[in-house]
Amino acid sequence: MNDMAAIILISVGVLFNIFGCIGLIRLPDVYNRLQAATKCVTLGCCSILLGVMVHFGISGAGFRALVAIPILFFTATVAAHALVRGAYHFGAKLDKRSVKDDYREEVK
Amino acid sequence: MRYLAIFILSLIFWLLVTFKFTLPNIAAGAVASAITAAIFGRYYFHGVGKFLQPRRWLWFIVYLVSFIWACIKANFDVAYRVLHPAMPIRPGIVKVKTTLKSDFARTLLANSITMTPGTITVDIIGDMIYIHWIYIRSEDPALYTRMVTGRFEEYIKKFAE
Structure with missing residues (x-):
């Protein structure tokens, strides 16, 4: 039963990681690609870690997997913010399908 | 007070990550948490009383x-x-x-x-x-x-x- 749940959680995690990777290739510009990279990959990894926790139960490895989840959340979001801001200041253009850019007047 | 809050949080974090409740391990965690609290204590948690509500x-x-x-x-x-x-x-x-x-x-x-x-x-x-x-x-x-x-x-x- 436990192994079944662990396998399901890990499979879902891998599936979402694949979606993130497809998004990284298909979406047009840096900003949209980072959206796919942060969201899908973060929850994918969280799901894998939960699967690890279910597999090991209440033990050292299980708790370490649980503690890794909030750390992953904070670092992934902060890294995404830093990359987006850095890309904008470097001068990466928004895709031509973009409809709005409020940030431009703030930077110039 | 602020330093104490960050010390306790670091210690809990250390115990969860290592997951070994022996005396030497707790002592090592206490030393590491004390150093962390000494360095970062002044940046975090303005108003520690909020933790107790x-x-x-x-x-x-x-x-x-x-x-x-x-x-x-x-x-x-x-x-x-x-x-x-x-x-x-x-x-x-x-x-x-x-x-x-x-x-x-x-x-x-x-x-x-x-x-x-x-x-x-x-x-x-x-x-x-x-x-x-x-x-x-x-x-x-x-x-x-x-x-x-x-x-x-x-x-x-x-x-x-």
Whole structure:
């Protein structure tokens, strides 16, 4: 039963990681690609870690997997913010399908 | 007081990561936590008394549940956009006004926005948060402010301010 749940959680995690990777290739510009990279990959990894926790139960490895989840959340979001801001200041253009850019007047 | 809070949090963190409740391990953790508290104590947790109010913890749990739900929704949203043959995106950067005052609350709000469907925080200047949105649903600032910050702002205000 436990192994079944662990396998399901890990499979879902891998599936979402694949979606993130497809998004990284298909979406047009840096900003949209980072959206796919942060969201899908973060929850994918969280799901894998939960699967690890279910597999090991209440033990050292299980708790370490649980503690890794909030750390992953904070670092992934902060890294995404830093990359987006850095890309904008470097001068990466928004895709031509973009409809709005409020940030431009703030930077110039 | 502030130093004590960060010391206790670091120690709990250390014990969870190592998961070994022997005396030498706890002593090593205490030393490491003391060093951490000495270096970072002055940056964090203005007003430690907030930790002791149960009402705030209750709101924190409400926030956590709604955050996890938004996170799962975000994943299906991005997966749908990525896998759809026509790629229904309408990206752009919008600015949203926040009413939160403390740095900690603002950081939390920015992180929440990054994890919710289709939005990613670019920058905070003054009271304005700049957000890259993968599919802009509306042109009206009042309406999209409501859509982006959602209920998070209220919840964070209740437990972190």
